[in-house]
Amino acid sequence: QKLNYWRSHGVKNISFIRLISNVLKRQMGVALGDIYQQLYEEKEPFKVALSPFLTVLILQDMESIKDVMIKQFENFPERGFYTNHRDPLNTNLIRLEYEWWRPLRQKLTPVFSPAKMQAIFPTLLKVTELFASKVKTTMEEEENGELAIYDLCARFTTDVVGSVAFGIEFNSLEDPNSQARRQGLKIFDYVWHPILDSLAGHYRAVKNFFNIKLFKPEISGFFRKLVSNIIEYRQKNGIRREDLMDTLIELKQHDERSKQEFALSLELIVGQVFGFFGAGFETSSNTLTYVLYELARHPEIQEKARENVKEVLKNHGNEFTYENIREMQYLKQVINETLRLHPPAPYTVRVCRQPCSLTTKRGSLKIPLGTKVMIPIYGIHHNPQYYPQPHLFRPERFDANMELGCKFPSCAYMPFGLGPRICIGERLAKMLLTLSLAMLLQRYRFSCCPATPKELHFDPRKMLVLSSKEKIVLKVETV
Numbered sequence: 001q002k003l004n005y006w007r008s009h010g011v012k013n014i015s016f017i018r019l020i021s022n023v024l025k026r027q028m029g030v031a032l033g034d035i036y037q038q039l040y041e042e043k044e045p046f047k048v049a050l051s052p053f054l055t056v057l058i059l060q061d062m063e064s065i066k067d068v069m070i071k072q073f074e075n076f077p078e079r080g081f082y083t084n085h086r087d088p089l090n091t092n093l094i095r096l097e098y099e100w101w102r103p104l105r106q107k108l109t110p111v112f113s114p115a116k117m118q119a120i121f122p123t124l125l126k127v128t129e130l131f132a133s134k135v136k137t138t139m140e141e142e143e144n145g146e147l148a149i150y151d152l153c154a155r156f157t158t159d160v161v162g163s164v165a166f167g168i169e170f171n172s173l174e175d176p177n178s179q180a181r182r183q184g185l186k187i188f189d190y191v192w193h194p195i196l197d198s199l200a201g202h203y204r205a206v207k208n209f210f211n212i213k214l215f216k217p218e219i220s221g222f223f224r225k226l227v228s229n230i231i232e233y234r235q236k237n238g239i240r241r242e243d244l245m246d247t248l249i250e251l252k253q254h255d256e257r258s259k260q261e262f263a264l265s266l267e268l269i270v271g272q273v274f275g276f277f278g279a280g281f282e283t284s285s286n287t288l289t290y291v292l293y294e295l296a297r298h299p300e301i302q303e304k305a306r307e308n309v310k311e312v313l314k315n316h317g318n319e320f321t322y323e324n325i326r327e328m329q330y331l332k333q334v335i336n337e338t339l340r341l342h343p344p345a346p347y348t349v350r351v352c353r354q355p356c357s358l359t360t361k362r363g364s365l366k367i368p369l370g371t372k373v374m375i376p377i378y379g380i381h382h383n384p385q386y387y388p389q390p391h392l393f394r395p396e397r398f399d400a401n402m403e404l405g406c407k408f409p410s411c412a413y414m415p416f417g418l419g420p421r422i423c424i425g426e427r428l429a430k431m432l433l434t435l436s437l438a439m440l441l442q443r444y445r446f447s448c449c450p451a452t453p454k455e456l457h458f459d460p461r462k463m464l465v466l467s468s469k470e471k472i473v474l475k476v477e478t479v
């Protein structure tokens with residue numbers, strides 16, 4: 001019956017089993033990218049995959065993508081993950097249902113404002129200095145100066161997010177086996193497989209009734225204790241660290257004083273910092289690794305980026321500040337192009353919460369309640385119509401003054417998503433990436449060595465993020 005409905009509206013279908021077997025073989029975002037490209041060539045706006053419990057609609061048409069993510073946001077306001085409100089780790093921005101998400105997002109948006117970013121810059125600078133020094137000592141220890149750069153980047157971003165979100169030193173640059181790092185990494189130990197998690201949003205009432213938990217109880221316990229200790233310690237001793245935790249504590253105190261209906265409780269703070277860590281750690285560390293990898297493969301681009309950094313620093317007394325890293329225009333282009341070529345979050349999802357229609361050049365299509373809509377970010381970023389020779393690394397694409405530059409529609413570039421549910425950490429991620437790259441380029445030169453992979457393949461087991469199967473090793477020398 002369902003199949004007839006979609007067929008009668010001219011929507012092609014792919015078997016659900018085939019879709020799942022595809023995404024088990026290739027990384028989910030890359031597999032969706034292939035489907036997107038085929039749809040684009042066939043000028044088909046959608047493709048649907050059906051199962052008895054779930055309808056998945058893969059979008060190709062740019063107008064429909066804008067509709068779902070921006071114009072008709074109220075009809076597609078959630079990602080459809082299962083959220084157990086008795087488990088604080090679940091109740092974060094990424095997973096929350098619309099009714100909870102809306103007031104929380106309003107409250108949390110100022111946490112990432114430019115003023116707050118400026119305030120946490122010194123904390124970030126401190127961790128970045130440690131990172132740059134660690135690169136040097138590791139380089140000196142290693143024969144030939146060949147470094148497992150992916151590992152150092154992962155330890156650095158663990159420390160950054162630990163420091164600016166939780167407000168504690170994870171210390172994983174110095175000690176890769178530190179307790180906080182080991183517990184932090186367990187965030188990714190789901191009780192379930194992510195596919196089950198994704199399907200689970202559809203039987204919320206049943207799962208809530210049985211109080212099914214998504215994360216292991218010891219992880220929830222660890223983070224709850226950690227956050228409550230930090231809050232208690234800071235409140236008792238009147239300590240401020242100018243980090244995200246400070247702002248969250250201020251919001252909590254404000255809510256308690258004003259007796260707000262939707263108050264920021266300890267549980268909600270635990271959920272948010274856990275969410276920031278989950279969403280921010282791997283995405284940022286993969287991006288940093290991919291930028292260094294691309295710069296090692298393109299020495300002339302690396303040189304140009306280094307010149308850009310040196311020139312800006314020269315004009316500002318060789319100091320890294322919140323303001324001057326924003327002037328590093330070419331470095332920004334390098335980061336933008338890396339996020340296009342290897343978007344660390346290669347797709348995003350929305351669920352239809354109110355039956356509605358999407359209009360394409362082929363006519364109007366009614367979308368039934370509960371339809372899961374997939375937005376193939378990786379596929380859009382590799383569409384040769386928008387990005388000629390899409391597999392090439394060309395930062396000039398983001399230079400409005402160049403012939404090739406910025407010729408793509410603005411919605412065809414979305415490494416941080418689009419619309420009201422766009423990544424809340426975008427500003428922090430960009431600041432982290434720009435500062436760390438600027439400091440590394442100022443001090444070191446990166447090149448390929450025999451251990452550097454010739455090309456990247458992405459791990460299908462990491463369904464939500466684009467993670468290289470190959471370990472990225474680069475040769476590093478002082479400049």
Ligand code: HEM
Pocket residue numbers: 093094095105165275276277279280281283284287343344345347348349414415416417418419420421422423424425426428429
């Ligand atoms: C290069 C780094 C990053 C990339 C590429 C990235 C990408 C994304 C994408 C694609 C989404 C989904 C947006 C959508 O569905 O439209 C998202 C959501 C989110 N990201 Fe990021 N992210 C990054 C870093 C961070 C950082 C550093 C944090 C926090 C400290 C963060 C926190 C979040 C949160 C909380 C959400 C959910 C937003 C909501 O639903 O309201 N992300 N991110």
